Amino acid sequence: LHLDQEHRFAHTLRVAQMAEELAAAHDIDTAKARTAALLHDLARLYSNERLLRECAARAMPMDDFERAHPVVLHARLGAELARELFDVTDSEVLGAIAKHTLGAAEMSPLECVVFLADGLEPERAFPERAALASLAMRDLPAAMHATLRAHIGYLHTKGLTVAPQTAAALVRFGEAATGSTH
Numbered sequence: 001l002h003l004d005q006e007h008r009f010a011h012t013l014r015v016a017q018m019a020e021e022l023a024a025a026h027d028i029d030t031a032k033a034r035t036a037a038l039l040h041d042l043a044r045l046y047s048n049e050r051l052l053r054e055c056a057a058r059a060m061p062m063d064d065f066e067r068a069h070p071v072v073l074h075a076r077l078g079a080e081l082a083r084e085l086f087d088v089t090d091s092e093v094l095g096a097i098a099k100h101t102l103g104a105a106e107m108s109p110l111e112c113v114v115f116l117a118d119g120l121e122p123e124r125a126f127p128e129r130a131a132l133a134s135l136a137m138r139d140l141p142a143a144m145h146a147t148l149r150a151h152i153g154y155l156h157t158k159g160l161t162v163a164p165q166t167a168a169a170l171v172r173f174g175e176a177a178t179g180s181t182h
């Protein structure tokens with residue numbers, strides 16, 4: 001567990017660094033980006049049982065995908081913990097934490113910054129990472145579209161299910177980036 005925590009902390013610092021750079025490049029509040037990034041994985045090391053229990057204790061609604069894949073709940077529970085433990089009240093910061101794993105049909109620029117920083121930080125190892133990270137510095141919606149496509153493509157090759165929130169995000173940014181994809 002100690003190693004897991006060190007690993008998570010190092011990841012968190014890289015996400016914060018990248019989120020600040022992306023925010024600065026796109027005229028987004030860098031302090032909010034940093035705060036959201038530093039708190040985004042607060043609940044990441046919780047067991048599935050604990051995630052389900054803590055979400056139930058807060059009467060958080062849960063969809064079928066989340067029930068089947070409790071690990072994704074660390075994002076929404078993390079936002080709750082940021083509020084409870086760190087007195088974060090900014091809805092943009094809380095939204096960025098809540099949406100960092102699955103994305104959503106509606107995402108603000110700050111939410112995109114944290115989502116992309118989490119997925120594209122330098123130690124993430126997949127072939128398109130560097131190109132996507134540099135695209136993210138230039139064009140957030142295009143980077144969202146391309147990153148979601150890469151992620152969903154990966155899930156398909158592994159035979160894994162795509163969350164409805166992620167599919168909705170792809171539609172949203174597909175439209176934004178290319179006009180219409182269908």
Ligand SMILES: [Fe+2]
Binds near residue numbers: 044074075100118
């Ligand atoms: Fe996470």
Ligand SMILES: [Fe+2]
Binds near residue numbers: 011015040041
């Ligand atoms: Fe993360």
